[in-house]
Amino acid sequence: MPLVSMRQLLDEAAKGGYGVGAFNVNNMEQIQAIMEAARETKSPVIVQASRGARQYSQDKYLYHLMLAANELYPEIPLVLHLDHGNSVETCKSAIELGFTSVMMDGSLMPDGKTPSSFDYNVQATREVVAMAHPKGVTVEGEIGCLGGIEDGHGAGLDGLSHLTDPAQAAEFVKLTGLDALAIAIGTSHGAYKFAKKPTGETLKMDRLIEIHKLLPQTHLVMHGSSSVPKDLQDIINQYGGKLKPTWGVPVEEIQLGIKNGVRKINVDTDNRLAITGAIRKVFFEKPEEFDPRSYLKPAREAMKKVVALRMTQFGQAGHAEDYAPLPLSVMAARYEQKRAA
Numbered sequence: 349m350p351l352v353s354m355r356q357l358l359d360e361a362a363k364g365g366y367g368v369g370a371f372n373v374n375n376m377e378q379i380q381a382i383m384e385a386a387r388e389t390k391s392p393v394i395v396q397a398s399r400g401a402r403q404y405s406q407d408k409y410l411y412h413l414m415l416a417a418n419e420l421y422p423e424i425p426l427v428l429h430l431d432h433g434n435s436v437e438t439c440k441s442a443i444e445l446g447f448t449s450v451m452m453d454g455s456l457m458p459d460g461k462t463p464s465s466f467d468y469n470v471q472a473t474r475e476v477v478a479m480a481h482p483k484g485v486t487v488e489g490e491i492g493c494l495g496g497i498e499d500g501h502g503a504g505l506d507g508l509s510h511l512t513d514p515a516q517a518a519e520f521v522k523l524t525g526l527d528a529l530a531i532a533i534g535t536s537h538g539a540y541k542f543a544k545k546p547t548g549e550t551l552k553m554d555r556l557i558e559i560h561k562l563l564p565q566t567h568l569v570m571h572g573s574s575s576v577p578k579d580l581q582d583i584i585n586q587y588g589g590k591l592k593p594t595w596g597v598p599v600e601e602i603q604l605g606i607k608n609g610v611r612k613i614n615v616d617t618d619n620r621l622a623i624t625g626a627i628r629k630v631f632f633e634k635p636e637e638f639d640p641r642s643y644l645k646p647a648r649e650a651m652k653k654v655v656a657l658r659m660t661q662f663g664q665a666g667h668a669e670d671y672a673p674l675p676l677s678v679m680a681a682r683y684e685q686k687r688a689a
């Protein structure tokens with residue numbers, strides 16, 4: 349089966365009323381962890397790579413690892429998505445390489461730091477839609493600014509300072525024709541999301557619900573949605589790490605989001621924590637070890653467990669074989685039909 353359009357995966361998720369985790373990758377072990385978790389839970393998969401990941405892996409390595417994953421796990425629908433494209437050019441290079449979905453994050457200027465104007469965002473996102481849809485490639489946009497910084501991308505703001513305005517979100521979708529919309533409802537990138545335990549009022553779920561009411565056909569995306577579980581933090585600190593106390597997004601809040609139009613949930617920090625904890629444990633307990641496999645194998649296993657748990661919690665488990673993946677050419681023809689109508 350070829351790499352799949354994210355639009356199709358999210359349309360199916362909407363029909364089934366579930367969410368799909370989007371997990372970041374930089375190397376082979378992470379891809380293996382995700383695919384094993386997907387097989388174990390029978391889940392469709394969104395794998396995403398940031399600009400940082402593409403640089404780190406020279407992106408050809410990453411792309412060919414994805415093709416290998418596709419070949420080894422033919423029963424799993426697999427999307428390769430660009431996370432936080434900072435410019436039309438970055439999205440273009442991802443599409444040329446073979447990504448089946450791209451995010452144009454026009455909420456920030458191409459420096460990936462400075463919040464942009466609404467007009468700039470519309471213009472850049474429209475341009476990417478015009479380039480991607482004729483190839484059947486999905487487009488995610490963002491309105492409002494997420495908190496924190498991820499792989500050097502982000503304004504470094506507090507998650508609550510630039511929340512998405514629902515009316516503006518509706519206008520944005522109308523003007524751009526995108527497929528999925530990342531919204532700012534109080535989440536932040538990175539491990540340090542909240543300095544105290546979230547109360548259920550921490551995320552602006554009322555705003556999410558309002559946006560979903562205005563845009564029932566648009567797939568909503570929650571970024572910065574790691575839960576930063578205490579047990580994963582504890583393993584790191586137990587074996588010599590120095591994480592400060594921190595809290596992430598409770599899974600129950602994500603599940604409430606999924607009931608209200610959230611179809612894609614970005615998770616990276618939890619996997620980073622799992623990997624680092626497992627490696628620290630081996631280093632601490634077996635300081636005589638020097639074969640990288642002795643710590644990369646448990647690291648991969650630890651990440652697999654987190655991913656499988658999230659796949660189950662988001663509801664995507666059991667849905668891998670619900671539908672036959674459509675070739676991108678069919679998706680392209682659908683976009684063309686819609687445009688002509």
Ligand SMILES: [Zn+2]
Pocket residue numbers: 432494498537571572614
């Ligand atoms: Zn993000």
